[in-house]
Amino acid sequence: MNKIESICIIDDDPITVFGIQKMLSLVVDCDDIAVYRNGKLAIEGIKKRIEENKKAPQVIFLDINMPIMDGWQFLDEFITLDLMNKVRVNIITSSIDTFDLQNWENFKKKTEHTITYNNKPIRKEHVAEITKIA
Numbered sequence: 001m002n003k004i005e006s007i008c009i010i011d012d013d014p015i016t017v018f019g020i021q022k023m024l025s026l027v028v029d030c031d032d033i034a035v036y037r038n039g040k041l042a043i044e045g046i047k048k049r050i051e052e053n054k055k056a057p058q059v060i061f062l063d064i065n066m067p068i069m070d071g072w073q074f075l076d077e078f079i080t081l082d083l084m085n086k087v088r089v090n091i092i093t094s095s096i097d098t099f100d101l102q103n104w105e106n107f108k109k110k111t112e113h114t115i116t117y118n119n120k121p122i123r124k125e126h127v128a129e130i131t132k133i134a
Contacts, residue, residue, distance in 0.1 A: 002131050006032040008057035010042040010074065011092070012066045020061055020092070020122065027128040032057075038066045039074030050081065059131050060089045064100060072103055079111040087113045090130045094120045 007030050011017050017035055024030065034057065036042035046056055064071030071091060078089070091104060104117045116130055 002028045002128070002133075004028050004030040004058050004131060004133065005055065006030065006034070006057040006059075007131070008042060008046065008060045009033065009035045010037075010039060010060065010066070010071070011035075011063035012037045013063065016063070016092070016120065020127070023122065023124050023127040024131070026124060028131050039069030039071060039077075041068075043069070043074055043077045046078070046081070050083070055085060056081070056083045056087055058085070058087060058133050060087060062089055062091050064091055064093050064095060072107075075107050075115075079107070079113065088130070088133065089113055089115045091115065091117045092120060092122060093118070 007024065007028070009017055009020055011020070021033065021035075024033065034045060036045055039062075049056060062071045062074065071093075075089070093100065101117065104115065108115050118126065118130060122130075
């Protein structure tokens with residue numbers, strides 16, 4: 001079982017959030033799992049952690065289609081943060097749009113963080129793989 005200090009789930013679909021949390025409980029040991037319904041709340045929450053001298057989440061699960069601030073807008077801001085550690089950002093989406101795949105490729109080139117692109121639904125075996133520290 002992987003030991004992770006903190007995980008962040010950014011998704012506006014409560015069913016997806018519940019499923020990710022359930023699978024995480026089976027494959028990782030983590031007491032600090034934050035959930036945000038959109039990218040704006042998430043970026044604010046992560047900035048607050050940093051202001052409080054806490055580390056950014058080690059693993060992020062990110063939906064790309066959300067209201068207020070979508071996943072791409074979140075990533076635009078996230079990759080500008082001055083973080084001490086690399087973060088694994090797992091894009092979790094049902095999108096089959098080639099624009100989203102191209103956007104993912106572009107973001108991978110812009111940052112040292114590990115960014116993966118994963119189609120819903122996520123399976124337990126896959127969660128174990130994508131929760132490895134970046």
